[in-house]
Amino acid sequence: MCLAIPGKIIAITAQLDETFRTGKVSFGGIHKEVNLCMVTDAQVGDYVLVHVGVAISKVDEEEAMKVFSYLKEMGEVAELEPSDQ
Amino acid sequence: MKYLSEYRDPELVEEFIREIKRITTKPWTLMEICGGQTHSLVKNGILDMLPAKITMVHGPGCPVCVTSVSVIDEAVYLAEQPNTILCSFGDMLRVPGSRKSLLEAKAQGADIRILYSPLEAVILAGQHPDKQVVFFAVGFETTAPANALSVVQAAQYHLDNYSILASHVLVPPAMEAILSDEANKIDAFLAAGHVCTIMGMEEYYPVAEKYKCPIVVTGFEPVDLLQGIFMAVQQLEKGEYKVENQYTRYVHREGNRIAQNTIHEVFETGDRIWRGLGNIPLSGYEVNDRYKKYNARLKFNIHIPIAKEDTECISGDIMKGLKKPMQCVNFGKKCKPEHPLGAPMVSSEGACAAYYHYASADSISIG
Numbered sequence: 001m002c003l004a005i006p007g008k009i010i011a012i013t014a015q016l017d018e019t020f021r022t023g024k025v026s027f028g029g030i031h032k033e034v035n036l037c038m039v040t041d042a043q044v045g046d047y048v049l050v051h052v053g054v055a056i057s058k059v060d061e062e063e064a065m066k067v068f069s070y071l072k073e074m075g076e077v078a079e080l081e082p083s084d085q
Numbered sequence: 086m087k088y089l090s091e092y093r094d095p096e097l098v099e100e101f102i103r104e105i106k107r108i109t110t111k112p113w114t115l116m117e118i119c120g121g122q123t124h125s126l127v128k129n130g131i132l133d134m135l136p137a138k139i140t141m142v143h144g145p146g147c148p149v150c151v152t153s154v155s156v157i158d159e160a161v162y163l164a165e166q167p168n169t170i171l172c173s174f175g176d177m178l179r180v181p182g183s184r185k186s187l188l189e190a191k192a193q194g195a196d197i198r199i200l201y202s203p204l205e206a207v208i209l210a211g212q213h214p215d216k217q218v219v220f221f222a223v224g225f226e227t228t229a230p231a232n233a234l235s236v237v238q239a240a241q242y243h244l245d246n247y248s249i250l251a252s253h254v255l256v257p258p259a260m261e262a263i264l265s266d267e268a269n270k271i272d273a274f275l276a277a278g279h280v281c282t283i284m285g286m287e288e289y290y291p292v293a294e295k296y297k298c299p300i301v302v303t304g305f306e307p308v309d310l311l312q313g314i315f316m317a318v319q320q321l322e323k324g325e326y327k328v329e330n331q332y333t334r335y336v337h338r339e340g341n342r343i344a345q346n347t348i349h350e351v352f353e354t355g356d357r358i359w360r361g362l363g364n365i366p367l368s369g370y371e372v373n374d375r376y377k378k379y380n381a382r383l384k385f386n387i388h389i390p391i392a393k394e395d396t397e398c399i400s401g402d403i404m405k406g407l408k409k410p411m412q413c414v415n416f417g418k419k420c421k422p423e424h425p426l427g428a429p430m431v432s433s434e435g436a437c438a439a440y441y442h443y444a445s446a447d448s449i450s451i452g
Contacts, residue, residue, distance in 0.1 A: 001148045001176060001434060002121055002227040002279040006088040020238075028086040035204060038230060038343045047088055049282065049335050052174075053202025054231040056344060057282045057335040059088055064334035067092070067312055071100055 004051035006059060007034070009044050025050060088334070092306030093129075101311035102134050105318060112138045113321050114270050115314060116263070116406050118256055119225075119277035120147030120434025121305050127439040129307045139318065142406030143439075145259050146277050148223045148252075149176045149432035150400060151359045154392040156252045157182035160221050162389060163250060163381060164195040170213065172206040173221040175199040176432050181425065183392035187221075203235035203249070210239065210247035219381045222249040227279040229253050229370055230344035233351035236372070236379045248381040253370035254357055256280050257288045262365050263405050264296045271406055273317040275303040275310070278332040283348075285340025289328045297326045304332040351376050360394060360428055361401035398427025403436055410437040417441060 007025040013033065014022045025034040025048065034048070039055045042048050048055035117123060123143040126132055132141055145151050161182050164171035171187070178188040178199065191197040196216075200206055203220045210218035222232040232249060239247040256277060263269060276289060281302045289300045299320035303313030313331040320327060330336055348370065357369025372380035381387070397415055402408040410416050410429070420426040422438050429435035433442070 001174065001224055001432070002119055002146070002277060004227065004279045004282070006086070008087070035231075035234065037234070038341055038347070040343065049279075051227055051279060052231045053204050054234060056227070056230065056279070056341055060334050064088060066333065067308055067331075068097065070312060071104055074104075 002051065004049045004056060006047050006049050007032070008047050009036070009042060011044060012036070023055075025055070089306065092304070092308040094308060098134075098307050098311060101308065101315055105139070105311065105315050106136045108315070108322055109136050109138050109318055110322060112140070113272045113318060114140045114142060114406070115273045115275060115317055116142045116144045116271045117275040117303070117310070118144040118146040118260070119280070119305075120150065120432065120436075121279075122146070122275060122277065122303065122310060123436050124434050124439050125305050125307065126310055128443045131307060131310060132444070135314070139314070141314075142271065142409075143403065143436035144263070144274075144406065145359065145362060145404035146225065146256065146280075147429070147432050147434040148225060148228070148254060149180055150404065150428040150435045151254055151361065152177070152180065152223055152252050152428070153358045153360045154181075154183050154394055155358065155389055156250070157186070158184065158389045158392055159382070159387050160187055160250055161185055161190050162387060163219050163385060164190045164197050166217070166385065168215065169217045169219060170196045170198055170209065171219050171221060172198045172200045172203075172209065174223065176434075177221055177223060179425070179431050180428050203232050204238065207235050207238045207242070207244065207247060210244045211242060214246060217246050217248070220247075220249045222251045222253065225254055225256060225277065225280050226284045226348075227277075227282070229352065230283060230341075230347045233347045236351045236376050237347065239379060240376065245378070248379045248384045249372065250381040251352070251370060251372050252357075253352065254359060255354070255368050255370070257292060258365050258368035259359065259362065260292055262362060262368075264292070264298060266405055268407055269405070271298070272321055273299040273301070275313045275317065276300050278302060278304040278309070278336060281330075281332065281336045281340065283341050283344045286328055286330060286336070286338050287340075293326050293328050299326045300328045302328070302330045302332050302336050304335075358391070361398075361404050363401075398429075400427045400429050403429055410440040413437070
């Protein structure tokens with residue numbers, strides 16, 4: 001039930017006040033109206049994580065790439081560590 | 086889809102599996118907290134790929150599974166009130182109550198609407214000023230901000246016909262309940278990534294320290310889960326017990342402060358009865374005094390007796406990681422998704438339903 005899906009903000013649709021900022025978010029081409037009041041720095045073009053109609057986090061694009069180089073970096077660190085043998 | 090499909094890359098999955106095999110020297114038992122993680126692990130066949138020394142057990146992180154029978158009875162009671170629309174997330178409808186499920190109540194004429202978001206229920210209340218609209222607000226910390234926001238919005242719109250039946254549950258007290266059980270055999274946790282997106286990581290440091298148990302905040306896709314498992318095993322092999330963050334693309338140490346403030350605006354922490362685990366002190370959210378006119382329990386003056394749980398269902402042992410679904414004599418026989426004896430067979434995120442739908446014959450027979 002904690003399912004949350006990343007989507008791209010394609011338009012800000014309403015900004016009455018802080019509690020009522022909404023946007024149109026594209027999930028692979030499917031558009032949905034999403035409440036943006038909990039991601040105040042998110043702008044059009046940003047990816048946000050959406051759960052039950054509310055965006056709860058903005059994707060950190062730099063961090064999102066780290067998993068792909070993680071094992072390589074772990075290997076390099078291991079080589080620097082003194083060996084037990 | 087961007088930020089999803091990259092984390093399902095088969096080559097990277099194989100690389101992580103190889104590395105996990107390389108670093109594992111002792112038997113370890115890891116528990117993933119969230120039902121979404123359980124679903125992904127079983128559906129993607131990850132349990133069959135892990136080295137035999139690593140046992141994954143499946144935690145209590147499925148709100149459908151842990152919501153008590155009495156709360157289902159309360160929801161059914163509300164749905165059967167005249168001039169009332171009960172709104173719910175879809176997965177709650179088939180959970181058996183002591184008299185009936187919400188689906189049975191709906192079949193008998195109750196006005197029950199399945200909604201994607203509590204904010205839609207507020208709109209519904211605005212459209213039906215002559216009816217009472219109640220949202221069945223279940224979920225973990227991930228869902229609490231949206232449910233709280235619905236109350237804040239209803240207050241701002243001066244909607245007197247909106248209320249919520251809050252049955253929120255919290256992860257850290259459940260982890261402690263599991264770790265302090267005498268029979269506990271869990272060596273490390275994969276914490277629930279989306280719960281931590283909201284709450285951050287601070288609550289987990291004292292838990293890791295007190296029980297000397299590594300906790301890795303982990304995402305939901307195959308590569309996320311394998312990286313989380315790798316990080317946890319690496320700590321265990323080194324004898325460490327730190328809180329680490331695998332899900333850095335969404336989770337910050339301090340969490341989402343705006344979401345936390347919204348929760349604290351509307352909710353207060355209280356005791357909660359979990360299906361299968363019993364009463365856990367300070368493990369749930371209830372609507373606070375300030376917003377009490379939006380609390381359906383008070384508004385409708387509900388007094389439902391605490392219902393007995395079905396003794397044929399061993400969901401408590403399953404959610405504590407003491408037993409696997411196929412160790413239940415009723416699994417796949419008397420208890421199936423079409424005729425569930427207990428909640429873990431109802432929700433697709435329940436461990437029993439995940440095994441029933443996706444687990445291979447091998448992993449079922451190995452147990």
